[in-house]
Amino acid sequence: MNFREKLIKREKVLGTWVTSPSVHSLDSICSTGIDFVILDQEHGTIAFGDLLPLINTAKAHNCFAMVRPSSINKDSIQQALDNGAHGIQVPNVENVQDAMLVVDYAKYPPIGSRGYSPFVPSSNYQNNGPSWNIQMNELLVTGINVEGKEGIESIDSIMSIDGIDIIFVGLFDLSKALGIAGEVQNQIVIDKLKDVIKSAKKHKKSIGTIATSFDHMKFLMSIGVNFIVHMVDMNILNESYKMIHNSFKENL
Numbered sequence: 001m002n003f004r005e006k007l008i009k010r011e012k013v014l015g016t017w018v019t020s021p022s023v024h025s026l027d028s029i030c031s032t033g034i035d036f037v038i039l040d041q042e043h044g045t046i047a048f049g050d051l052l053p054l055i056n057t058a059k060a061h062n063c064f065a066m067v068r069p070s071s072i073n074k075d076s077i078q079q080a081l082d083n084g085a086h087g088i089q090v091p092n093v094e095n096v097q098d099a100m101l102v103v104d105y106a107k108y109p110p111i112g113s114r115g116y117s118p119f120v121p122s123s124n125y126q127n128n129g130p131s132w133n134i135q136m137n138e139l140l141v142t143g144i145n146v147e148g149k150e151g152i153e154s155i156d157s158i159m160s161i162d163g164i165d166i167i168f169v170g171l172f173d174l175s176k177a178l179g180i181a182g183e184v185q186n187q188i189v190i191d192k193l194k195d196v197i198k199s200a201k202k203h204k205k206s207i208g209t210i211a212t213s214f215d216h217m218k219f220l221m222s223i224g225v226n227f228i229v230h231m232v233d234m235n236i237l238n239e240s241y242k243m244i245h246n247s248f249k250e251n252l
Contacts (some may be wrong), residue, residue: 003036003064003086004141007165007206010226015064017210017232019044023053029233030061038066038089038229041076051083052121059084066141072098074113077105082120087141089168094150096157103163106142108133111163141165143208143227147173152192159203166227168208169196184212190223197224 006013015036018026021044029037039046039054046054051067058065066087069076077088090102104112118127122136143166146152152174159167171184171193180186193209200207201224208227211217217228 002139004139004165007141007227008204010201010204010206012221012226012228013064014228014230015066016230016236017044017068018054019046019232019234021046021050021054023057025233025237026054026057027061030058030063033061034063036064036066038068039085040068040232041080042068042070042091048079048083051080051085055084055121064141066143068145072101072105074105077102078115081106081114081140082117082122084121086139087143087165089143089145089166091145091147091170093144093146093158094148095154096161099144099158099161099164102144103142103161106140107137107163111137143168145170145173146196148177149174152196155196155199156203159199159205164205166206166208167196167200168227168229169193171209184210185216193225194223200224 013035015034015038016029017040018037019040026037037058039051055065064086066089067080067085068089068091069080071092072090080088088106093099093102106112106114108114108116119125123132142164144164145168146155146158147170171189172182174192175181175183175186175189178188180188183189197207206227207225208229209220209225211220211228211230217230220228
């Protein structure tokens with residue numbers, strides 16, 4: 001079963017946000033057996049020139065490599081996919097028109113308008129013929145971030161779009177839009193998330209969000225979130241060394 005088939009069946013998968021362009025750091029993360037990583041070009045320091053070595057590092061560990069471009073931008077999506085990303089996670093989708101643009105930019109004709117060159121990393125620099133484009137459309141995972149009140153209010157319409165596999169609720173941006181920035185476990189935010197989960201089940205879409213702790217992860221899984229993104233690489237690194245430092249200071 002490939003990764004997209006798992007998402008269609010709403011199986012639980014675990015990943016993390018990756019903001020650092022360090023191949024060594026990513027190699028360590030992917031060696032743990034984690035299911036996927038999302039290379040973050042919206043909030044991270046990952047440039048286009050960093051994508052190929054990062055994507056290939058993830059692939060070497062059979063880790064599903066996704067890219068979050070900085071916006072709904074055709075060129076950014078094109079470059080991520082041409083460099084071999086298995087999927088995309090596009091931020092700031094607020095309505096049906098935004099969602100349709102994402103699908104259009106990500107999929108080859110006849111579904112979308114993605115530009116075609118066979119001589120890129122994603123096709124191993126070979127002209128594999130028309131059947132390859134069909135296969136890529138079938139395997140590509142297309143995720144969108146719904147992060148504001150308008151997006152949540154339009155969620156049923158957004159869910160109805162063919163070609164969208166993951167609805168990711170950006171809890172931090174949603175909390176900001178609701179006037180309680182950073183309070184991602186506030187009941188108001190949780191209620192909005194539950195509304196999205198209910199719609200996702202009806203439309204047979206995977207639902208994802210960020211887990212900020214082990215307990216939070218368990219809670220999210222218990223209410224129906226199946227695409228779990230556990231925190232951010234640099235935060236996990238920072239917190240780990242902070243714990244080491246605090247333990248050292250306590251024993252001086």
